[in-house]
Amino acid sequence: MVLPASLRILARLLVVATAALVVSCGNGEQGARITVGAGDSVESILLAEIYAGALARTGARTSVEPHLGSRADYLSALDAGRIDLIGEHSGALLAFLDTTARDRTPEHVGRALSKSLPEGLVVTDAADGTDLRPRVVLSTETATHDNVRTIADLAPRCDQLTVGVAPVPDLITLPPALEQVADCAFAATLPFPDAEALRKALLDGRIQAGLLTGPPAVVPGSTDGLTILSDDTYAVRAENVLPLLRKGALDERRIEKLNYVAGELSTDDLATMIRRIRDDRAEPAEVARTWLDDHSL
Known part of the structure; x- marks a missing residue:
């Protein structure tokens, strides 16, 4: 059946209006x-x-x-x-x-x-x-010899130790104030350019403790020969x-x-x-x- 011209125009207008309504509803859902x-x-x-x-x-x-x-x-x-x-x-x-x-x-x-x-x-x-907290690390030889497994174990002797600090790359940055360990005032702090340099310094005995500014898993191999101290008491802020x-x-x-x-x-x-x-x-x-x-x- 052929529609009269006026009905054909009305039909086209209804199609356009319906399409506009569909688009409008879709945009309303997305916001x-x-x-x-x-x-x-x-x-x-x-x-x-x-x-x-x-x-x-x-x-x-x-x-x-x-x-x-x-x-x-x-x-x-x-x-x-x-x-x-x-x-x-x-x-x-x-x-x-x-x-x-x-x-x-x-x-x-x-x-x-x-x-x-x-x-x-x-x-x-x-x-x-x-858990993106900094990690405190010791050489495994030192940790075993001194029977240190946690930051709490280390705390009484922090004032006798030099700690090295190294960044873990590609993470959201920490304010410098968070590169600290509660109840653990180290005798001296040395900066290192990366985790590998820190690891070598620990293994060579040039420093006695290390602080990595994030999880070592971001840098594979960064803790080979080292022990990561546990921190169940959150000496390092969450x-x-x-x-x-x-x-x-x-x-x-x-x-x-x-x-x-x-x-x-x-x-x-x-x-x-x-x-x-x-x-x-x-x-x-x-x-x-x-x-x-x-x-x-």
Whole structure:
């Protein structure tokens, strides 16, 4: 049957109106674009890709803005509304916001951090499986000879020891104040350019203790011949990964998605992914996508 011209025009208008309604509804579901920021470290860029990818799977429109600079720079970007979300470390962020804070355990750090956040910023769940604290190390020969297995064992003799400090690369940076160990005042502190130089100095006996600014798994082989001292009492302040975001930037469903990510992320996962990006030149977005798929996120 051939429709009259007036009915054909009406039919076309209805099709256009229906299509516009569908697009409108789709945009309403996605809402405003969520911009996830990142500092300059590999870890920060990786976390941004993980968070952006996870949120995109809720239907959100997301983008990543990398290379925002230092902690002060990306906090300014959050404050200005240039970004909505960024990955952080709990202890380092607390130290930056409150230089007088003395809290060390994950629970206490979390509470103190929530109180210290500027108006308009909030955090979601910390990833309990991530432990990015600095590690105190001794040569295995020394640790065995002196029967030292924990930082608490070492504390009574710290004032007799020279400690070397070396950075673990590609992690979100720590404020210098966190390169310290509670109740352990070393006689002297020497900086080293990297973990390998620190390891050699320990094995040669030029220093008696070492402090790596993050988990050694990021730099394989960095603790060969060394013993990592356990720290169940948190002489070194807790450092867990967590998202920092603008209040109201995410609805409950998307906050829950980030909490699922926090429940799955581990220190070993982060170290493995950082090495893939740094050593194998893998794309951060692809590494993040694989991890999300592997964890059904």
